[in-house]
Amino acid sequence: xxxxxxxxxxxxxxxxxxxxxxxxxxxxxxxxxxxxxxxxxxxxxxxxxxxxxxxxxxxxxxxxxxxxxxxxxxxxxxxxxxxxxxxxxxxxxxxxxxxxxxxxxxxxxxxxxxxxxxxxxxxxxxxxxxxxxxxxxxxxxxxxxxxxxxxxxxxxxxxxxxxxxxxxxxxxxxxxxxxxxxxxxxxxxxxxxxxxxxxxxxxxxxxxxxxxxxxxxxxxxxxxxxxxxxxxxxxxxxxxxxxxxxxxxxxxxxxxxxxxxxxxxxxxxxxxxxxxxxxxxxxxxxxxxxxxxxxxxxxxxxxxxxxxxxxxxxxxxxxxxxxxxxxxxxxxxxxxxxxxxxxxxxxxxxxxxxxxxxxxxxxxxxxxxxxxxxxxxxxxxxxxxxxxxxxxxxx
Ligand SMILES: Cc1cc2nc3c(=O)[nH]c(=O)nc-3n(C[C@H](O)[C@H](O)[C@H](O)COP(=O)(O)OP(=O)(O)OC[C@H]3O[C@@H](n4cnc5c(N)ncnc54)[C@H](O)[C@@H]3O)c2cc1C
Ligand code: SF4
Ligand code: SF4
Ligand code: SF4
Numbered sequence: 001x002x003x004x005x006x007x008x009x010x011x012x013x014x015x016x017x018x019x020x021x022x023x024x025x026x027x028x029x030x031x032x033x034x035x036x037x038x039x040x041x042x043x044x045x046x047x048x049x050x051x052x053x054x055x056x057x058x059x060x061x062x063x064x065x066x067x068x069x070x071x072x073x074x075x076x077x078x079x080x081x082x083x084x085x086x087x088x089x090x091x092x093x094x095x096x097x098x099x100x101x102x103x104x105x106x107x108x109x110x111x112x113x114x115x116x117x118x119x120x121x122x123x124x125x126x127x128x129x130x131x132x133x134x135x136x137x138x139x140x141x142x143x144x145x146x147x148x149x150x151x152x153x154x155x156x157x158x159x160x161x162x163x164x165x166x167x168x169x170x171x172x173x174x175x176x177x178x179x180x181x182x183x184x185x186x187x188x189x190x191x192x193x194x195x196x197x198x199x200x201x202x203x204x205x206x207x208x209x210x211x212x213x214x215x216x217x218x219x220x221x222x223x224x225x226x227x228x229x230x231x232x233x234x235x236x237x238x239x240x241x242x243x244x245x246x247x248x249x250x251x252x253x254x255x256x257x258x259x260x261x262x263x264x265x266x267x268x269x270x271x272x273x274x275x276x277x278x279x280x281x282x283x284x285x286x287x288x289x290x291x292x293x294x295x296x297x298x299x300x301x302x303x304x305x306x307x308x309x310x311x312x313x314x315x316x317x318x319x320x321x322x323x324x325x326x327x328x329x330x331x332x333x334x335x336x337x338x339x340x341x342x343x344x345x346x347x348x349x350x351x352x353x354x355x356x357x358x359x360x361x362x363x364x365x366x367x368x369x370x371x372x373x374x375x376x377x378x379x380x381x382x383x384x385x386x387x388x389x390x391x392x393x394x395x
Contacts, residue, residue, distance in 0.1 A: 001039050001041075001044050001046060001048070001050060001051070002016045002025065002037050002039060002050040002051055002054060003039075004036050004037065007030075007034075007036070007256040007257070008256045008257055008259065008260045009056050009057070009257065009260075010036055010037070010056065010257060011055075011056060011159075011161035011162075011165070011255070011257045011261075011262075011263075012027070012034055012035045012036065012134060012137075012255065012257070013055060013137065013161050013162055013164065013165025013168075014027060014035075014136075014137035014138070014140075014141065014165060015053045015054060015055060015141065015165035015166070015168045015169040016037050016050035016051075016053060016054055017037055017050075018137075018139065018141040018142050018169050019049050019050060019053050019169050020049065020050055021045075021047060021049065022043045022044060022045055023043075024039060024040040024042075024043035024044050025037045025038070025039055025040075025050060026038050026040070027136075029190075029191070031345065031348075031349075032189050032191060032253075032345045032348070033189040033190045033191020033192065033194070033348075034134065034189055034190070034191075034255050034256075035134075035136065037050070053168040053169055053171065054168070055161065055164035055165050055167070055168040055262075056161075056257070056262050058168065059262055060164070060167075060269065061267070062265075062267040062268060062269060062299075063267070064267055064268075064299055064300060066266055066267070066268070066273070066297040066298065066299045066321060067297070067298045067304065067318065067321070068295065068296070068297050068318070068319050068320070068321035068324045068325075069295075069296045069297075069298070069307065069316050069317060069318055069319060070277050070280060070283070070284045070287050070293055070294070070295065070296075070316065070317045070319050070324075071085050071087055071293070071294050071296045071307075071314050071315065071316040071317075072084075072085030072086065072087070072287070072291070072292060072293050072294060072314065072315055072316075073085055073086035073087065073089065073090055073313060073314055074313055074314060074315060075089075075090075075313070076291070078090075078128075079291055079292055080216055080291060080292070081128055081129065082128055082129060082214075082292060083129050083130040083213075083214040083276065083292070084220070084274070084275065084276040084277065084292045084293060084294040084295075085277070085292050085293050085294030085314075086292065086294075087272075087274055087294045087296055087310075087314065088104075088127070088128070088157065088180065088274055089124065089128055090310050090313050090314065091155065091178075091180065091272065091306060091310070092104070092118075092124050092127065092155055092157075093121065093124065094306070094309065094310070095153055095154075095155040095178065096118070096119070096120065096121055096124065098153050099152070099153065100152060100153030100154060100155060100176075101117050101118070101119055101144075101147050101152055101153070101154050101155070102117060102118045102119075102124060102127065102154075102155045102157070103115060103116070103117045103118075103140055103144055103154065103155065103156040103157060103158075104116070104117075104118070104124075104126075104127030104157045104158075105127060105131050105135040105157075105158070106126040106127060106131075107126075107131055107210075107211055111193070111194070111197045111208055111211060112136065112190065112194075113131045113133045113134065113135040113136065113190065113193075114135055114136045114138060115135050115136065115137050115138060115140040115158065115162075116140075117140070117143065117144075127157070129212055129213065129214055130182075130213055130214055131211075131213060132187075132188055132193075132213045132244075132245070132248050133187065133188050133189070133190055133192075133193040134187035134188065134189070134190055134255060135158070135162075135187075136190075137158075137162060137165070140156075140166075141165065141166050141169040141170070142169075144156055144166065144177075145169065145170055148170070148174045148176055148177055151176060152176065153176045153178070154174075154176060154177050154178070155178045155179075155180065156177065156178075156179050156180070157179070157180040157181070157182075158180075158181060159181060159182060159184045159187065159263075160181045160182070160184055160261075160263035160264075160268060160269070160270070161184075161257070161261070161262070161263050162181075163179045163180075163181045163268075163269050163270045164263055164269055166179070167179075167269055178271050178272075178302055178306070179269065179270040179271050179272075180270055180271070180272045180273070180274060181268060181269070181270035181272075181273050181274075182273065182274050182275060183273060183274075183275035183276075183295070183325075183328055183330050183331045184258075184261075184263075184330060185248075185254075185258075185330040185335055186251070186254035186255065186258030186259070186261070186330075186334075186335045187254065187255050187258060188244075188247070188248045188253045188254060188255075189253045189254075189255070189345075191348060192244075192247060192253040192348065192353075193244065195348060195352070195353040195356070196243065196244040196247075196353045197211075198352075198353070199243075199352050199353035199354055200227055200235060200353075201229075202352075204229050204231070204233055204235065205231070206229040206230045206231035206233060207229065207230045208227050208228070208229060208230075209228050209229065209230050210227070210228040211225070211226070211227050211228075212225070212226040213225055213245075215236060216291065216292065217236065218238055219290040219291075220276075220290050220291055220292040220293075221290055222238050222239065222240070223238070223239055224236050224237055224238045224239065224242070225237055225239070225242040225244060225245055243353060243354055243357035243358075243361070244353070244357070246357060246361045246362075247344070247356075247357050247360075247361045250338055250361045251335045251336060251337060251338040251341070252338045252340060252341050252344045252360050252361050253341070253344060253345070254335060254337075254341075258334065258335055259334050259335060259336070259337045260334055261334045264330075264331065264332050264333060264334055265332060266297070266321060266325065266331065266332060267299075268297070268299050269299075270299055270300075270303075271298075271299055271300045271302045271303035271306065272296060272297065272298060272299065272303040272306060272307075273296070273297035273299060274294055274295075274296060275294065275295040275296075275328055275331070276292075276293075276294070276295065276328070277293040277294055277295040277324070277327075277328075278295075278327045278328050279324070279326065279327025279328070280293045280295075282327070283319055283320075283323060283324060283327075284317055284319060287315065287317060295319075295324055295328065296316075297321065338360075338361075340360040340361075343360060344356060344360040344361075347359065347360075
């Protein structure tokens, strides 16, 4: 029977809960807001299946030769609505066109990230865009397994640990299964995201009805968090100033397992890996227009075939995988733990999100504010013709 003695060793993938024949594993939230399995001992029959499928304690080595590509969709609207180059939507559309089912992450009406499935182009739209918070798998593996057994094509997308969880749960290969994972920095706490949403709601006096973590109004490189409220108002702020993105990027609120991730490798269980092609301006500058370029790994024969089928719909170029990941260390290295992470979570129940972020993640926010003030002051001095004189005085 599964027992979590060390939180670093549980990714919250839900494979154990999905496989339990007695349905006696509940995924329970800890004080940080992450889900861990809890076993109802009265119902457990000690069959050992939960331990057998756990992808962390039964790590799989993959022997493959991934190929890397710089890609983006020729459909400009899809590309601008997606986090990087819009490749996820193109693959998902192929699967729907073949009568298949697509699993991905949506934000439900309470702004909780959950895995769900789509059987139509319209339903697919909700999966578009990265949701920077851990999604709840729920019963998604069981549902996907049932579709697979009925010979429906299934595309399952998620973090590398979620794909490992699905494959471990299924315990067999399926020709009709296609998996997409991402280069994964790590997943922030659903509790931290909930606190941020509540803070924004009380600030605006209205409920959040939609969130886009990767709005491209200022470009793909300097993306923005966008929130839409029930009263018609809108919040939009670049990643360097948005308090939630700062807490995420400063590694103050990631799941413990993300700091010792067992799935950081170039030899992955998925068919396709999607990522932002950070560093594209150095590797293939002609493919960088700041609208979003994806780094894509074709990890399997199925993945390579899929990219071939997309050729008319994408702009793509083969790149050297080792050079490409130099600019994206999350592909192979776990995020370091912020030394203030523990204190952040100790205070999460006591402080509103803005105070929490200013207290524990403020360094870069303050530096950005100072830089802005210096730039603004320089502009005024330039306008008044005093910039040269001021520089002399400062020297
Ligand atoms: C938590 C997280 C961390 C990431 N870290 C990095 C990183 O360090 N470096 C990097 O290059 N790229 C990272 N990415 C991937 C990147 O943000 C894009 O998702 C990727 O480039 C695909 O973009 P796209 O334009 O093809 O499609 P999009 O439409 O933007 O991608 C949507 C896909 O992402 C999935 N998805 C969305 N939110 C989640 C979630 N919470 N959990 C699991 N799957 C989700 C959807 O189901 C769908 O499959 C991360 C994504 C997430 C969700
Ligand atoms: S040992 Fe079997 S019955 Fe008990 S929790 Fe694990 S899977 Fe469920
Ligand atoms: S199967 Fe997944 S959720 Fe269950 S213990 Fe292992 S990592 Fe945690
Ligand atoms: S960093 Fe690793 S453990 Fe964390 S969500 Fe990503 S794949 Fe899972």
